[in-house]
Amino acid sequence: MGVIEMEPPTPDDVPAIHVVGEHRPGHHVRGAWHAVARLLAEAGVEVVFGLPDDDLDALGALHAVGVRLVVCRDQRNAVFMATGYALRSGALGVALVGKGPAVTNTVTGLLEAASSGAPVLLLSGGTAAERRGSGAFQELDQQAVVAPLVKSATRVEHPDRVAPAVRRAVLVATSGATGPVYVELPDHLLKVDVPVPPPAPPVERPASVPAPGDSAALDVLRNAQRPIVLVGGGMRHRGAGGAVERFAERVGAALSCTASGRGVVDESSVRFIGLAGLYASDRAKALWDDTDCVVVLGSRLEETATYGWPAALGTTVPVVQVNVDPAGVATQYAGPVVLGDGADVCAAWLEQVVDSAPVEWSKRVDEAHHGLRADHRRELADLAAKPGLHVVEVLAALDAELPADRVLVQENGLQDMWSYSFPRFECAHGAGSVVPSEQTSLGFGAAAAIGVKAASGDRPVVAFVGDGAFGLFDADLPTAAALGSGLLYVVLRNGGYGWLHSQLGPHNEALAGTAFVDRDAVTARAPHLRGVHQVTVTKESLRADVADAWRRSQDGEVVVLNVPARLEDAMFADHELGGAFPVAD
Incomplete structure (x- = not known):
């Protein structure tokens, strides 16, 4: 409070x-x-x-x-x-x-x-x-x-x-x-x-005090054989020096992140295994099940980040938490706590730890990273042979046609959740994505994209949103146009609130008359506005439409790509929180 x-x-x-x-x-x-x-x-x-x-x-x-x-x-x-x-x-x-x-x-x-x-x-x-x-x-x-x-x-x-x-x-x-x-x-x-008196001298912000050589956290790290480093949103703008990657390499750790921690570490690194918790892949979950130490940098360990964690984490398996704010420490997990900036602490630890993880663990981490990429290539090949446009194909087109330093601004609904899955969407080091917090306020990403663009200069900014969220925002579509610096909205149109509609299901037959979507609105478009170009994409036109959208946004236009989406094209097969198998049909 x-x-x-x-x-x-x-x-x-x-x-x-x-x-x-x-x-x-x-x-x-x-x-x-x-x-x-x-x-x-x-x-x-x-x-x-x-x-x-x-x-x-x-x-x-x-x-x-x-x-x-x-x-x-x-x-x-x-x-x-x-x-x-x-x-x-x-x-x-x-x-x-x-x-x-x-x-x-x-x-x-x-x-x-x-x-x-x-x-x-x-x-x-x-x-x-x-x-x-x-x-x-x-x-x-x-x-x-x-x-x-x-x-x-x-x-x-x-x-x-x-x-x-x-x-x-x-x-x-x-x-x-x-x-x-x-x-x-x-x-x-x-x-x-x-x-208005003259300003006082600027506030000095000294680096965190290095961890002492005999600290409990270092004792855990020196004994770890299968470590994972988890990077949270508190590390935003703290990853440029590469201290986290160097530390992970030194101790042989796998690298993971929360949704808000994307872009802090280099996702092209063979040590990166994608997001933790709800958005973890099966390949990554196998590593989480076997880890003997987790180092958490700048995360409050909210429910989404820890969903599906094995029971041993925080009980018999230590969780080392590094956070500048004591109130951000999740005290339900056993393990040492270090109060300090994650990048500074990692830099200090580099001077005090030695290579510790066995070769077998590093090999498993590398195999998981390369396996995820191979899975994605096979998935795209399978989807290409199927009729209709799939959300994963839209993400692949954005990856292919936009520069690597693009910034993705996300919502958190039924189908825009695909963008949380690595490597279906990959963040360039330092570019990353802007995501809703654990509150997942509907319409946040659509509106936040305007602020993100104002902060991003010439970098392409893409808002990847559902039509329910976009509908809450569209009063400010003229604001985006007036900004005059170009912005790309990819609107997944399933007819409304797809996540809520998916929860009705056969087990709620008494609610069969309730509908959160209007299937006739799937091909709807945003209002016609000066300075806003929009198009409804198809499987055949997708790559060309994305390429054209990028060119127009460079010229200062706001572009809305309307993507008709089927409710079945969802990340979780059972449409329940934590569903195990991604599906596209």
């Missing part, structure tokens, strides 16, 4: 706050939003996502300092976009909304940002101090609404507190275990003089 912060009382009462032009030491600006805009520019913010309040003061203030406001149609999408920007860039994502219902519309986005550990700053308007409790227009105790979902929630009451509150929010969002923060700027601060 976040901390609700009430700004301390000052000698100035509320009427005095409205006196403009009073002489005070230091530089002043007119109006809280102009102060905030300067503070954002000072923090290196280049883009803000949102829908400003009726007065539009914030819009003018951001424009004056050269910070771009991406105007959204939906406040929830604005927070999704800011989250996508933060996850992709590693920098602060900023969302801006009005007050009252505008704030309640952000709650789902804040839930996703909190679960993803995304450094997001939500700025909102608020009811003036002198009008609180009077039934004022859109009056709401906004702090109480958002506090459970953010690291800190602050309502600024006095102009002298604007700069300290914003600077502190930026520091809290981007430090330690990163996450969302909230700052409310009530209406009584709109037209007052606000001091």
